[in-house]
Amino acid sequence: MSNEEIIHKLKPIITTYAPASAALENLNEESDFIKDLNINSANLVDIILDVEEAFGITIDNTSMEKMLTVKASIEVIKEKLSEK
Amino acid sequence: MDNRVVITGLGVVSPNGIGLDQFLSAIKEGISGIKHQQNLSDLKFSCQIAGLPEVSDELAAQYFSPLELRNFNSSGILYGVIAGMDAWKDAGLPLNETHEPFWDYGMVFGAGTSGIDRFREAIYTIDKLEIRRLGSTVVAQTMNSGVSAYLSGKIGLGNQISTNSSACCTGTESLLTAFERIKSGQATVVLAGATSDSGPYIWGGFDGMKVCTYKHNDSPTKGSRPMSATASGFVPGSGAGAFVVESLTHAKARGAKIYAEILGGHANSGGQRGAGTMTAPNATAVQRCISKALENAHVQATNIDAINGHLTATAMDALEISNWTIALNRKGSDFPYINALKGMTGHCLTASGSIECVASVLQIHHDFMFPNVNCEDLNPAITALIDAEKIPQKMKSIKINTLIKASFGFGDVNACIILKKYTP
Numbered sequence: 001m002s003n004e005e006i007i008h009k010l011k012p013i014i015t016t017y018a019p020a021s022a023a024l025e026n027l028n029e030e031s032d033f034i035k036d037l038n039i040n041s042a043n044l045v046d047i048i049l050d051v052e053e054a055f056g057i058t059i060d061n062t063s064m065e066k067m068l069t070v071k072a073s074i075e076v077i078k079e080k081l082s083e084k
Numbered sequence: 085m086d087n088r089v090v091i092t093g094l095g096v097v098s099p100n101g102i103g104l105d106q107f108l109s110a111i112k113e114g115i116s117g118i119k120h121q122q123n124l125s126d127l128k129f130s131c132q133i134a135g136l137p138e139v140s141d142e143l144a145a146q147y148f149s150p151l152e153l154r155n156f157n158s159s160g161i162l163y164g165v166i167a168g169m170d171a172w173k174d175a176g177l178p179l180n181e182t183h184e185p186f187w188d189y190g191m192v193f194g195a196g197t198s199g200i201d202r203f204r205e206a207i208y209t210i211d212k213l214e215i216r217r218l219g220s221t222v223v224a225q226t227m228n229s230g231v232s233a234y235l236s237g238k239i240g241l242g243n244q245i246s247t248n249s250s251a252c253c254t255g256t257e258s259l260l261t262a263f264e265r266i267k268s269g270q271a272t273v274v275l276a277g278a279t280s281d282s283g284p285y286i287w288g289g290f291d292g293m294k295v296c297t298y299k300h301n302d303s304p305t306k307g308s309r310p311m312s313a314t315a316s317g318f319v320p321g322s323g324a325g326a327f328v329v330e331s332l333t334h335a336k337a338r339g340a341k342i343y344a345e346i347l348g349g350h351a352n353s354g355g356q357r358g359a360g361t362m363t364a365p366n367a368t369a370v371q372r373c374i375s376k377a378l379e380n381a382h383v384q385a386t387n388i389d390a391i392n393g394h395l396t397a398t399a400m401d402a403l404e405i406s407n408w409t410i411a412l413n414r415k416g417s418d419f420p421y422i423n424a425l426k427g428m429t430g431h432c433l434t435a436s437g438s439i440e441c442v443a444s445v446l447q448i449h450h451d452f453m454f455p456n457v458n459c460e461d462l463n464p465a466i467t468a469l470i471d472a473e474k475i476p477q478k479m480k481s482i483k484i485n486t487l488i489k490a491s492f493g494f495g496d497v498n499a500c501i502i503l504k505k506y507t508p
Contacts, residue, residue: 017151042220043151049219 001081003029006074013050014070017043029071044068057081089266090506092340093175093328095167095277096442099135099321099429102143103170104446111443111454112479116305116428118319124291127284131296133304135321135430136282137163152234155221158199163324163435164231164279165238168193172239172275175328176340180240190243190271192261193232193326194254194278196434199225200285231279231324243271251493252394253351254278255325255437260501262329263346272334277326280435287320293363295398296320308431309458310395310424311405311466311475318396321430325438327445342506344448347486348381349501350374360496365400367407370498374411374490377500383486385412388420390453390482392444392489395424396431397458402465404492409469419470421482427457437491437499444489448505453480 011027018024018037033039033047048064051057051073057080059067067073094104099117101107110117117135125132139162144153147165156162168191172179180186197203202225209218224230229247236245244265250257255278262276280286290296297317300307308319335342352373354366378385391408395401408422409415425440426432432439447453455478462472483505490500 016154045220046154049217 001078003074006077007070009054010051010070010073013047013054016050017047027070029074031070033068051077055081057084086267087269088332089263089346090330090332090335091327091343091346091445092330092335093171093177094343094442094445095170095174095326096439097137097139097163097167097324098439099137099323099432102137102139102166104174107442108446108450111425111428111446112452114428114455114457114479116457118304118307118430120301120304124284124287129284129288129291130294130298131291131317131319132301133307133319134287135319135323135432137323139163139166155219156225157202157205158225158230158281159201159283159322160195160198160279160281161225161231161234163322164193164195164277164326165234167277167279167324167326168235168275169238171277171326171328175330177273177328179238185242186240187242188271189241189273190265191232191236191241191245191275192248192258192265193235193275194248194258194434195228195231195280196249196251196254197281197286198228198230200281201283202226204285235275239275241275243274249434250497250499251495252431252433252436253491253493253497253499254434255439256441256489256491256499256501257351258438259327259329259346259441260349260351260499262327263349266329266331272331274329275326276329277324278435278438279324280322280433282322286322286433290320297397306458308397308427310393310397310427311401311456311463312397312459313461313463315397315399315401315463317398318426319430321432323429323432323435323439325435325442327441344445345504345506347383347502347504348377349499350376350380351497351499352376353498354496356496362496363494365403365492365498366496367403369496370407370492371411373498373500374408374488377488377502381502383502385414387486388412388488389484390447390487391420391422392440392487393422393424394490394492396426402463405466405469415469417471419474421453421474421476421480423453423456423476425454427459440491441489441501444487444503448484448487448503451481451483453482453484455479
């Protein structure tokens, strides 16, 4: 799965938790969930649960901690997909 | 110098009416909100009727964001937020659009449980060894102060934010606590109120105790019978009531409409001594609570025009009337008018005092006594103490200057508050 395909699948998940903003419109690899997208940190765990469901993967606690940006999330998703 | 304290906003989510207009017309017309509940029947409850406010998804969406409504399953928070936000709006107060909290505006919003259905889901998830899939929303929905936390965030309050809990006294106690904080100058505005969860997991405990009626599963609107000779146990209910309580100075400065003034009140306990137990009231404590409330409010018992009773539709109703006659030293034709809302709503538990105080304030503001329903066969033990005409069974237009309201709860706790028509 390409980075673009992953972002395309991530966008609706992130949109659920992020307030409307230009940063959300222009979601890209550099987007930071908290700093750029103003997501409440308590919701990061909900994003991860939705990602697990959407991609059919399981994300361990160590990987979860890394998922603060779109880029880091793509890396974790790719890694977990390759282990399937 | 103590502040005078007034009520400037009201909100209500009651089994017989959501919002002030619907609720006001329902209580004037004696409309019942009690219905047969299929889920209670399926679960083999003895009492299969209840007073349940019907909140549509469309209505909920006006108060909560789509994100807040994801995995949302807390009826108490739902009712409390609707009632609280309505009261705030009714008072003409703004939502805080700045980064600075409203330091002088606080909240005391009671609850007995929070999100009991959400809690049940979480327990099942945990027991299925799926805790990692629990998500982030369980704590906010199941902490007892959840309702206060949701409301204070929506408005932007910066004074003390608390949730009180004292069984069926909770609603009346919250209003009294708000009064005290404003009277003593610790806050200028307090959003007061109380809420109660709905459903089998909150009502089941009472059904198990056999304190709810099982005789009216086929006649729900006749089931809740305060002061009736055929009262056979209470009908469970739920909902929320809310008040904006404010210092008179602050209310006048912003030109707020004033529904009523709070003169004072008292809360106490019978200590589960004498006849008092976990579930039965110590009559001496009830009488003392009423006397102390009068004393605190500087009101003579002879000046009370109306009583809004606790009156749950059990055998305790006659004892409550007896306590009022002793505490006020008034009986027969000298007794004030009295009414009981629970005939129309059932017993809304933690929320009961709040919903009933909303009804009381509306009576003062609109000059009427709502009708007592389902007591066409008055309990003779009650008519031996007070004249039947003091228990109006039709709506009565009457000027109410001073009204006294009491609530009594498990744990042998009592709360009593005195409300007055506002005169400058």
